[in-house]
Every structure is written in C-alpha cells, then in structure tokens.
Amino acid sequence: MSEFVPASRVSRIKSSPSVAAAARVRELKAEGRSILDLTVGEPDFDTPEHIKAAAVEAITAGETKYTSVTGTPALQKAILQTLELNTGLHYSANEITIGGGAKQVIFTAFMASLDDGDEVIIPAPYWVSYPDMVLANDGRPMIVPCGEDSGFKLTPDALRTAITDRTKWLILNTPSNPTGAVYSRAELRALADVLAGFPHVFVLTDEIYDQIYFGAGKLTGLVEAAPELKDRVLVVNGVSKAYAMTGWRLGYGAGPAGLIGAMNKLQSQISSCPSSVSQAAAAAALSGDQSFIRTSGEVYRSRRDAAVAGLNAISGLSCSTPEGAFYAYVNCGGVLGKTTPDGSVIRDDQDFVLYLLDLASVAAIPGSAYGLGPYFRISYATSLAVIEEAVAAIDKAVQALS
Numbered sequence: 001m002s003e004f005v006p007a008s009r010v011s012r013i014k015s016s017p018s019v020a021a022a023a024r025v026r027e028l029k030a031e032g033r034s035i036l037d038l039t040v041g042e043p044d045f046d047t048p049e050h051i052k053a054a055a056v057e058a059i060t061a062g063e064t065k066y067t068s069v070t071g072t073p074a075l076q077k078a079i080l081q082t083l084e085l086n087t088g089l090h091y092s093a094n095e096i097t098i099g100g101g102a103k104q105v106i107f108t109a110f111m112a113s114l115d116d117g118d119e120v121i122i123p124a125p126y127w128v129s130y131p132d133m134v135l136a137n138d139g140r141p142m143i144v145p146c147g148e149d150s151g152f153k154l155t156p157d158a159l160r161t162a163i164t165d166r167t168k169w170l171i172l173n174t175p176s177n178p179t180g181a182v183y184s185r186a187e188l189r190a191l192a193d194v195l196a197g198f199p200h201v202f203v204l205t206d207e208i209y210d211q212i213y214f215g216a217g218k219l220t221g222l223v224e225a226a227p228e229l230k231d232r233v234l235v236v237n238g239v240s241k242a243y244a245m246t247g248w249r250l251g252y253g254a255g256p257a258g259l260i261g262a263m264n265k266l267q268s269q270i271s272s273c274p275s276s277v278s279q280a281a282a283a284a285a286l287s288g289d290q291s292f293i294r295t296s297g298e299v300y301r302s303r304r305d306a307a308v309a310g311l312n313a314i315s316g317l318s319c320s321t322p323e324g325a326f327y328a329y330v331n332c333g334g335v336l337g338k339t340t341p342d343g344s345v346i347r348d349d350q351d352f353v354l355y356l357l358d359l360a361s362v363a364a365i366p367g368s369a370y371g372l373g374p375y376f377r378i379s380y381a382t383s384l385a386v387i388e389e390a391v392a393a394i395d396k397a398v399q400a401l402s
C-alpha cells in the first residue's frame with residue numbers, strides 16, 4: 001500500500017487549537033461529563049429570523065446557482081453601503097471581495113500576496129490562525145509580543161522595530177481575539193504615522209468583531225483613523241460574529257483593486273463563489289434591521305461584567321476589562337508554581353487549563369495557543385448561569401492549590 005506524504009506546507013502548520021479544544025469538549029460531553037464550556041468562539045444566539053427568512057426566500061426563488069466570483073449584486077451593494085457607514089470612505093465594486101468566512105478571505109489574501117520568505121508582522125497575543133495561514137502560504141510570521149502593560153496592543157516603537165525590507169503585511173485585529181482589546185483612534189493614528197515611513201508595508205485589519213464593542217458610539221477602524229492608508233489596507237469583516245451567522249460562512253474584504261483582483265482570480269479557481277443562499281442571508285443581515293446588534297451587545301456586556309468581576313475576585317488571577325468581542329484574557333501568573341491536590345506542579349498556563357478541566361470541569365484555552373503566556377482565554381458567548389458557575393468552580397479549584 002502506498003503511504004500518503006502530505007505537501008510540506010501541511011507539515012509546516014498545525015490544526016487550529018481552538019477547533020481542537022471545541023472538539024475535546026464535545027468528546028467529554030459525549031462521555032457523559034458535564035463541562036462548563038468557555039472555549040466557544042461563536043455567538044450562542046440563533047441567527048435572527050429575518051435573516052433566515054431571506055435565505056428561505058432565496059431558495060424558493062431558485063437562487064441556488066453559482067453567482068459571480070464577486071458576489072450577487074444585492075450582497076455587493078449591502079457590503080459597499082456597510083463599508084461606507086463603518087469607514088466613512090467610498091469603496092467601489094472592484095475594491096471588495098467575498099469568501100467563505102473572513103477566515104477564507106484572510107487566507108486568500110496571503111495566497112495572493114506572499115512569496116517565499118515574505119514577512120508578516122503579527123502582534124501577540126494573536127488569533128490562532130494568523131501564523132499558520134502565513135506559513136501555509138510560504139510567508140514568515142514575525143511575532144511581536146504585546147504585553148498587558150500596553151493593553152495587549154502594538155506600540156509605534158515595537159512596530160518600527162519589527163519592520164524590515166521583507167515586511168509585506170502588518171496584521172491588526174480590533175477588537176481582538178483573544179484579549180478583547182480595542183485600538184483607539186489615537187493609537188491607530190500613531191501606528192499610521194510609523195507606516196507613513198514604510199510604503200512597502202500593507203496592513204490587514206481584521207475587524208470581524210467591530211459590532212461587538214462596549215465603548216461609546218461606534219468602533220473606529222484603521223482606514224477611518226488613517227484614510228491616507230486606504231490603498232494599502234485590506235479591511236476584513238463578515239457576518240459571523242455580528243449576526244450570529246458563523247455556520248453560514250460569509251465574509252468579505254475591502255482593499256486596493258490590484259490586491260482584490262488577485263484574490264478574486266484565486267477564488268475563481270478555489271471555490272468560484274461562496275454559497276448563493278448565504279449571500280442572500282448576508283445581504284439581508286447587512287442591509288436589514290440592525291437591532292440584534294444592540295440587543296445582543298447588551299447581553300454580552302452584562303456577561304463580560306460578571307466574568308471580569310468574578311475572575312478578578314479570585315486570588316492569583318487577574319483580568320483587564322475587554323472593550324469588545326466576547327473574550328477575556330486572564331492572567332494566571334499568580335498560580336504558577338503551586339501544587340494541585342494530586343501533587344503535580346502547575347508550571348505554565350497549559351498545566352493550569354488542564355487542571356481546570358480535570359478538577360473544575362471548566363474548559364478554557366491556554367495563552368500559549370495565542371502566543372503570549374501565562375494567560376488563558378475564556379469566551380463569554382455563553383449563558384450568565386454557565387459563567388457564574390464556571391467562575392465559582394475556578395475559584396474553588398484555585399483555592400485547592402497549595
């Protein structure tokens with residue numbers, strides 16, 4: 001029998017740790033264990049009814065065929081209007097692309113732009129997929145640690161130091177997965193001022209959580225703060241998080257026509273287009289009633305407040321207040337070196353997360369997955385009851401350490 005040998009790009013990457021964590025929780029649940037699951041990276045709400053109705057209508061009307069690579073006219077219009085509203089800038093149809101989720105848009109952007117050894121600056125903690133997507137496309141992830149002292153955000157000095165002649169992209173993610181950190185307009189401006197000196201650097205700004213924002217007014221994105229960068233910024237967004245539509249797989253990107261054209265050319269050979277039915281649903285989401293964003297946002301906010309207050313009350317743990325998304329990044333430096341009731345020492349965040357799963361039946365994701373320890377990520381896209389129960393169980397588990 002012949003043995004299959006995968007391409008080298010496959011051995012360069014790992015499977016997504018958050019997908020793996022979710023799979024582990026499903027396994028434990030299937031074994032009958034009751035798990036307080038704080039790993040979930042998706043809204044726990046159902047997709048709003050008017051969006052589902054638009055999809056049903058599309059199916060009934062026979063919108064079940066390939067669409068153009070660049071999407072249906074209705075979706076294009078909805079995306080262009082949304083961009084104008086969110087960025088204050090005008091985008092044309094040849095400056096947007098759609099894909100099977102923001103994830104695919106990001107992957108295609110790297111595939112369209114990276115040559116062997118091109119560097120991508122990734123501030124850590126980062127969304128788990130960025131480094132592997134870069135590696136899969138022959139690039140070099142250049143990780144820049146961004147500690148809690150800078151709010152887990154990239155500073156202008158750190159950016160300046162990280163840029164080389166080979167830098168192709170800087171990735172920004174605001175609000176951030178895993179920290180919930182949000183760049184202010186002034187912070188974005190300061191980064192843009194550094195970028196002014198390096199015109200060869202493009203910026204991928206992942207704003208998939210921009211509608212889950214707890215500050216006053218709306219979130220400021222990169223091109224809104226620095227419109228002069230528009231011709232070298234790819235704004236990535238989608239409907240997954242804002243409208244509880246993770247399973248519909250629809251995301252979009254907006255950027256310079258040359259990059260977008262290259263991405264669309266690839267897409268024409270990869271998938272032709274995302275699902276026509278999901279496109280109809282996404283068009284309804286973006287152009288229809290937006291009240292879900294406000295009502296779900298209020299729920300997320302109360303869960304955030306409960307989670308942050310509860311975790312900060314536990315001795316040995318601390319957590320700054322996330323300004324967006326539905327995650328908190330909890331510092332567990334205070335429990336390292338302690339001993340569990342069965343005599344093993346907690347050496348790092350991975351040990352602590354395993355301990356929590358064993359003793360407290362709480363599932364979280366270790367900071368090592370996001371490139372910055374000793375932390376763990378919790379998601380509060382789950383009920384207040386689960387959050388409160390999990391915080392109490394974590395407290396008890398920490399108290400059992402000696």
Ligand code: PMP
Pocket residue numbers: 041100101102103104127173176177206208237238239240246249250251
């Ligand atoms: N970017 C970030 C930061 C994310 O957390 C996620 C989802 N986990 C994505 C992109 C991908 O979203 P989508 O469902 O649109 O592919």
